[in-house]
Amino acid sequence: MKQLYLVSLGCAKNLVDSEVMLGLLEKQGYTVVREPEDADLLLVNTCGFIGSAVEEAIDEILALAEYKKQDQRKRLVVTGCLVQRYGGELARELPEVDLFIGTDGFQNIAELLGDEKTAAGFVPVEREPSFLMNSSLPRKVSTPAHRAYLKVTEGCSNRCSYCLIPSIRGPLRSRPIPDLLSEAKKLQGLGVKELTLVAQDLLAYGLDLQKDDNLQQLLQAILTETGIPWLRLLYLHPVRLRRDFLSFVADNPRILPYFDIPVQHCNDRILRLMNRPYGRERLDTILAAIHAIVPEAAVRTTLMVGFPGEGEDEFEELLEFLRISRFDHVGVFSYENEEGSMAENLPDHCSEEIKEERRCRLMEFQAEISLQLQQRYVGRIEKVLVEGLSRESDLLVEGRTRFQAAEIDGCVYITSGDTRQGEIVDVKITEAHHYDLLGEIFGPG
Numbered sequence: 170m171k172q173l174y175l176v177s178l179g180c181a182k183n184l185v186d187s188e189v190m191l192g193l194l195e196k197q198g199y200t201v202v203r204e205p206e207d208a209d210l211l212l213v214n215t216c217g218f219i220g221s222a223v224e225e226a227i228d229e230i231l232a233l234a235e236y237k238k239q240d241q242r243k244r245l246v247v248t249g250c251l252v253q254r255y256g257g258e259l260a261r262e263l264p265e266v267d268l269f270i271g272t273d274g275f276q277n278i279a280e281l282l283g284d285e286k287t288a289a290g291f292v293p294v295e296r297e298p299s300f301l302m303n304s305s306l307p308r309k310v311s312t313p314a315h316r317a318y319l320k321v322t323e324g325c326s327n328r329c330s331y332c333l334i335p336s337i338r339g340p341l342r343s344r345p346i347p348d349l350l351s352e353a354k355k356l357q358g359l360g361v362k363e364l365t366l367v368a369q370d371l372l373a374y375g376l377d378l379q380k381d382d383n384l385q386q387l388l389q390a391i392l393t394e395t396g397i398p399w400l401r402l403l404y405l406h407p408v409r410l411r412r413d414f415l416s417f418v419a420d421n422p423r424i425l426p427y428f429d430i431p432v433q434h435c436n437d438r439i440l441r442l443m444n445r446p447y448g449r450e451r452l453d454t455i456l457a458a459i460h461a462i463v464p465e466a467a468v469r470t471t472l473m474v475g476f477p478g479e480g481e482d483e484f485e486e487l488l489e490f491l492r493i494s495r496f497d498h499v500g501v502f503s504y505e506n507e508e509g510s511m512a513e514n515l516p517d518h519c520s521e522e523i524k525e526e527r528r529c530r531l532m533e534f535q536a537e538i539s540l541q542l543q544q545r546y547v548g549r550i551e552k553v554l555v556e557g558l559s560r561e562s563d564l565l566v567e568g569r570t571r572f573q574a575a576e577i578d579g580c581v582y583i584t585s586g587d588t589r590q591g592e593i594v595d596v597k598i599t600e601a602h603h604y605d606l607l608g609e610i611f612g613p614g
Contacts, residue, residue, distance in 0.1 A: 170198065170200060171199045172202045172210070173210045174204070174210070175191065175212045175214070176214070176229050178213070178214065178216045179249070179250065181318045181367045182318075183214060184318065185320040186275055188309055189302060191309035192308040193278055193279045193306070194210070195307070196307055205233055206239075208236075209244065211236060211237065213229050213245075213249075214249045215230075215247060215251035217252075218254075219505045219507060220507065222250075222251075230245070230266065234265035238265075244268070245265060246268045246278070246282070247269050249271070250337050252272075253271035253272045253294055254337050268282070276306060298324065299342070301342045302323070312575075315555075316362065316363040317359070318366075319356070319364055319365065319366050321366050321371065322343045322373065322374055323338060324338040324369070325369040326340045328444055328511070329444050329445060330443050330510060330511035331505075331510055333509060341370070343376070343378050346387050349391075350391065357395045362398055362399060362593060363398075363400075363401060364391070365400075365402075366401070370406045371402055371405055372410060384414070385417050392423060397423070402424070402425075402427070405430050407451065410430065410455050416462055418463055419462050425572075428463075428467070429574070430469070432452055432472065433445060433471065433472060434473060434476065434483075435449050442478055449490070453494075456468065467497040469497060470499055470500070471501070472491075472500070472502070474527040475503050477506075477517050477518045477519070478515065478516070487531065488534055491535055491538065495538055500577075501535070502528075503525065546606055547599065547601050548597070549598050550596065552595065553583070553595075554569050556575075559582060567582050568596070579603075581596060581605070581606045582606070582608075583608060584599070584607055584609055586609055594611075
């Protein structure tokens with residue numbers, strides 16, 4: 170019996186790739202183990218979009234290389250975005266690694282491991298990746314059985330000046346609706362209660378297809394052909410979010426009223442430098458439309474501080490934007506100057522100290538807004554998808570409302586009542602904190 174230890178870094182889209190590799194290797198006789206010392210194969214699927222992700226990946230690779238030093242029979246394999254970004258440079262810098270595979274080629278991992286030509290070395294990286302997964306590939310879902318991700322596209326054709334995704338993952342490639350529907354049905358058969366559709370830009374789905382397929386048509390097919398109760402959408406580019414789509418969400422309660430819209434900034438000049446094709450007026454319009462058409466919606470966004478050219482005035486404008494917009498959830502990131510990005514050579518870069526100071530100020534400012542917004546749930550009865558025993562205490566069960574995404578937002582701690590993992594239950598919210606809620610099972614389980 171061959172044994173595998175896997176580390177999957179980065180986003181949910183990368184996790185789906187890892188799950189495909191798990192499925193492929195399982196068919197070759199591998200079983201997953203919890204500890205690296207027990208494994209024959211040490212596998213790291215990397216993220217490599219920004220410097221901090223690169224550092225995390227390198228640290229993980231070197232940590233696993235220590236286990237290989239203790240047992241030379243182990244094989245260390247590195248896949249994913251880090252390999253795609255740095256190519257053969259990695260093979261020279263990390264001789265501890267037996268095999269490197271980029272974002273194209275991971276679907277052939279079983280064959281590559283068994284091929285004498287590639288059993289030790291580097292699989293050539295295609296400069297413009299073209300692989301697109303399909304439902305015929307085996308996939309071993311690693312999330313809890315009641316939830317899973319459905320990756321609907323690969324790559325991205327936007328050209329944000331700070332982002333390397335198009336150069337690492339290639340241009341937008343959309344999977345056909347019948348193929349996505351086939352996978353959704355498989356996931357339903359595994360017991361999935363919450364299906365989260367993921368893409369770099371969900372609303373761009375279908376733009377590269379000859380048909381007129383779009384996200385709304387895909388969602389309608391899933392609604393019609395499956396009974397999955399919760400459908401969550403990550404991520405929605407603000408330039409493509411229209412009133413008719415909002416009305417579609419409002420008319421279909423199985424599509425959760427949760428809008429993850431990464432706006433990055435609100436200042437028109439900074440947005441132009443970011444090559445984001447909208448301005449403050451567009452943001453105000455779409456946020457007003459969301460709250461008018463889907464009044465109970467929760468809105469999440471990501472913001473970037475310290476972009477080249479951001480002065481104190483632009484940052485203060487961002488704080489004022491937060492005060493007015495009152496987002497339910499906000500992720501804040503400091504700009505990282507990535508080699509090869511269009512923003513790399515822009516003038517007026519901020520110091521690391523200024524970036525960190527602004528990031529902390531923004532998070533503190535948002536924390537108070539979040540606490541105020543959380544209070545509206547107290548006394549309400551909300552549907553909660555039960556995740557299982559709490560990570561904080563074995564005395565509590567935790568779950569999530571429709572307004573909380575897994576691994577991103579807060580949760581609901583259930584303090585009384587009987588329930589089981591994977592159930593959707595009514596919970597009366599009794600207490601609210603900055604990010605988490607407390608509640609009790611309401612009525613029969």
